[in-house]
Amino acid sequence: MLPCFGEVFGNASSRQHATGRRAAALVETARRQVADLLDCEPSEIVWTSGASESDNLALKGVAEAYAHRGKHLITAVTEHRAVLDVCGRLERGGCEVSYLDVDEEGLVDPESVAATLRDDTVLVSLMLANNEIGVLQPVREIAELCRARGVLLHTDAAQALAWVDCRVSQLGVDLMSISGHKICGPKGVGALYVRRRRPRVRLVPRIEGGGHERGRRSGTLNVPGIVGLGKACELVAAERREDAGRTGELRDLLLRLLSEAVPDLTVNGSLRHRLPNNLNVAFPGIDAERLLAELTTVAVSSGAACSDPGAGGSYVLKALNGVDDPSGRSLRFGLGRSTTRAEIERAAREITTALQRAPQPLATEVAASCGDPCADAGGWG
Ligand SMILES: Cc1ncc(COP(=O)(O)O)c(C=O)c1O
Structure with a gap:
């Protein structure tokens, strides 16, 4: 990342001059590193500021793009706030959201997804790994159900990427959110995988402007962050x-x-x-x-x-x-x-x-959790 703060300070969108082209080349190398880890095409990676933005883009972007087809979404009660709060906003905007319960182990039953899918369902969003209890949802089985019904599936893989196989080809998901700081990469950078074929997922962008990222997310790219995210993905793949x-x-x-x-x-x-x-x-x-x-x-x-x-x-x-x-x-x-x-x-x-x-008085019920689910001291989240 360090050269991006000095000798390669160019804007990756300024392709007319060599400095810009050097920055663009670093960005494309990073895009390939992320795509290799997720087993997708580089053109299916959209840079964002982190998993929160990726979740926002996935849910709001799909809900708006497919509104003509239906306004029903499905998620689970244990999702991250970056999904739940977006669902709340979508509901206020006229969408209907079904919130699936989990069992006592924290798992979503694929059958409950099957039973909740409707003709007007446009998106299911279920996280791969939970940020508080770390449980892994049966995303692959749920992807098969969704595919059979022609419904898109988004997964927030921010917590999972460092530890489990997140190849989209294996999971069968259509959209996936990831975040740099969950994989020992930099903070403030992330990506959204958006399937381009069978089916081609359409998104209405949340940030419009210069038309960066094929119009899916405008704004000058965070080149050092992207380079760091790419390298972190390469290390995850190897280690x-x-x-x-x-x-x-x-x-x-x-x-x-x-x-x-x-x-x-x-x-x-x-x-x-x-x-x-x-x-x-x-x-x-x-x-x-x-x-x-x-x-x-x-x-x-x-x-x-x-x-x-x-x-x-x-x-x-x-x-x-x-x-x-x-x-x-x-x-x-x-x-x-x-x-x-x-x-x-x-x-x-x-x-x-x-x-x-302090054994005796520790008996009152006070809300607390330990080990920061978002960004711990080890930078591992
Ligand atoms: C599952 C999950 N999704 C989304 C986020 C938000 O990620 P970011 O901080 O990159 O926006 C986090 C954690 O912080 C998370 O654990």
């Missing part, structure tokens, strides 16, 4: 398998050490269908916020950087068991690709000590 295996083992170790200290601890969400770097656990009878206050070296935070859980606690955890404010007992740990065994052991020790230091 994901090994990173995921090692990180999954460390996550399991963390769970084992915590369970030894707190035998009645429970895992929120499916452990089997889950990102290898995520652990979200409930400590019965414990006030998670007070526990967090006791920690000094473990990088955790109360609530998500991207959405304030507010007084009601986590809507994701509530969706699992219908209980109001269950998150007061829950901590969310996000491991990174650089997390070591020694760090896991130290974290478990520090948490165990904190529990011993």
Whole structure:
């Protein structure tokens, strides 16, 4: 990225001069790196400022472009706010949105999608991996259902891309949101995959102006960010398998050490269908916020950087068991690709000590979650 702040400072849209063309070449290399990871054509990648913008473009762009065909969309109650808030806006604009429930493991049943699809459904939006509990939705099965009914499927893969296979050719999705900072790339850059063939997905742009990105998203490109996102995708392609295996083992170790200290601890969400770097656990009878206050070296935070859980606690955890404010007992740990065994052991020790230091009064239900689902200290989200 560094040369883009100096020697290659050109505007990637200024193709008349060499400096601009050099910047454009870097952008196209990055587009190829992203496309290789997603197994799509470079022309199917639209640069954005991150997954929030990608989600906005996907949902609003499709809803407007296909309004003549229908105004019904389907999503799930545990989606990221960048999808749920957009759905709310679309509803206020005359669309109808069905919100699917999840089971106690946090999973959407493909049959519930099948039962909710209608003749006027234009888009289904379901995330690949949840940002709080890390559970992986059965997107591939749902894609088959959607395809059979001629309905487009969008997935927010921001959390998944670093850890699981996100090839659109395998998943069968029509639109996919990704974000740089979730894969150790830069913040403030992302992309939207938009299928160009069978079917060709049409989008009404959200940002109009110079007609950049084939008219799908105007604005001068963030060349350093794009270069960083491209490189991060290249590294994910090369290292994901090994990173995921090692990180999954460390996550399991963390769970084992915590369970030894707190035998009645429970895992929120499916452990089997889950990102290898995520652990979200409930400590019965414990006030998670007070526990967090006791920690000094473990990088955790109360609530998500991207959405304030507010007084009601986590809507994701509530969706699992219908209980109001269950998150007061829950901590969310996000491991990174650089997390070591020694760090896991130290974290478990520090948490165990904190529990011993303040064991008795930690019984009130206060909303808290731990491990920032959006951008943790390891830059891994
Ligand atoms: C699943 C998911 N979607 C969207 C976002 C928003 O991404 P960005 O911050 O790149 O806009 C996040 C997290 O922050 C996320 O976890």
